[in-house]
Amino acid sequence: MEHKYIVSGIFTNFLFGAISYVINIFAQKYKDEETLLYGIAGLFAASSVVLYAFIWKWNNVRTWSFYLVYVPLFLTSTFDFITTVDVWRESNGVFLKEYLEIKDYHVHQVVGTNNSIFDGTIIHVLNFISLWRLGSGKSTRSLQLISATGLSMMCSVYAFCVLTSELPLHLLTKIFLTILAIYVFLLPFGVLMIPRSFVLSHKQGSGSAPKLLRLITLPLLVAAGAVIVAKALVLNGVKNEYLEIVRLNDPLIFLNDVEKTFPLIAGVIWQNVIVSLPLLLISFIYHFKTSKPTILWELSIINLGTALLNQFLFIGGSLFWKTPEDLQVNPANVTFWIINLIPVVGTLAQVVSLVPFRASLVSVKAKSKKRS
Known part of the structure; x- marks a missing residue:
């Protein structure tokens, strides 16, 4: 079928x-x-x-x-x-x-x-x-x-x-x-x-594998947030040795190919700050809690959708032949790939870390009936 x-x-x-x-x-x-x-x-x-x-x-x-x-x-x-x-x-x-x-x-x-x-x-x-x-x-x-x-x-x-x-x-x-x-x-x-066809159950999160997954996820969440903040700081002209790495290896931050219009790529950066950064923070707060609100799954999916789109724009735009040459990036630039893949990997880890906590509503209802 x-x-x-x-x-x-x-x-x-x-x-x-x-x-x-x-x-x-x-x-x-x-x-x-x-x-x-x-x-x-x-x-x-x-x-x-x-x-x-x-x-x-x-x-x-x-x-x-x-x-x-x-x-x-x-x-x-x-x-x-x-x-x-x-x-x-x-x-x-x-x-x-x-x-x-x-x-x-x-x-x-x-x-x-x-x-x-x-x-x-x-x-x-x-x-x-x-x-x-x-x-x-x-x-x-x-x-x-x-x-x-x-x-x-x-x-x-x-x-x-x-x-x-x-x-x-x-x-x-x-x-x-x-x-x-x-x-x-x-x-x-x-x-x-x-x-929904599921709930988040803390009992599904027991065991060494989920604990290890949560330990791995935590630095990825922090790194994803750091990249988002770094791009916003570079956009606003803040300079230091660490931000210089981002500025030199991710020049699309300064794209403004439509005059008399607020730069679309700047809108994407601020969208990450306004939408994605708070969602990463919420996930960080609940990261080691055994009881998690069900809405956390939806928030992690929304964050993944945001990261997939916005990082595709940075990666695709940096390699696009119509992008101004001074804003294009060599595909062999490893630092460029690390900077732009970290938010995707971080938000994907945010979703994967919640998978062990998922339980179907059917099984949850069946267990509640047995207890009664």
Whole structure:
């Protein structure tokens, strides 16, 4: 059954590509802004109906979370997958040629392009894994939370930078801004509304292996927090011998490829300070406690989703051929990889350290019945 879901998901990608091609032809033919506005809005609405009808036809899941949470995540990563395919052919894109040629610096810059690549590759793969699990009747809550977090983080930084910009906005950018709230707030909230299939039980954390895991995790949490703080200090011009290592080996910190706009990479750095750093601190506080709040699992997953996206931007942006040469990094630079992989490894360890504490609700309920 799960293989049928994967195949059907691939066919949905092809259908989305065909629809994008048709919309692209329309956008190339009609240049009047009002015609484009109503035409694309109408085609988008009709396309949504077609895609949802097709998905309804091939799947057996009939839950609100599948259609209101999973499907938007899957279709968004599908769009970015198609965009990624076309980016490698720019400016000779096949599906989204008109979109790729939009003269809007907010859309076509290093961070925006890498956001799209991340969503079209890493998150798209996670969404297919979720689809496989759905086909086999398994829970996908945590995987969907990673996907929703990634989208929320990329959209929130983009929205802040665009809304504080002094540059004129393209029509499609304005349309996109009106629906950002869905990705920033509603999709993550929708995932959190899906019932949990587990609790955190301190009895699951006994034994030498979990204790050793917690000892290994602690320095990784500290190191991840230190990297986040170091990048923020370097961004603000603070200098010392240790920060100089970060400055020289991670120059993308100073990327500002869209003038008259708050630098998107600076927004990413402050996002790490505002979101990721407090989540690391919370995990640090509860690290050696035998009793942990269940919400700690969700917070660790959110932190992992944030780290995956933001460190992908630093790694991908530093190696991207369109990044200014003075901000690019040699792929053989070991220090660069250590700096940018530590937050990912730290947040991943944050999640893994909680796995021994997880117990299914079914087993917990069964034990409570025996005791009674």
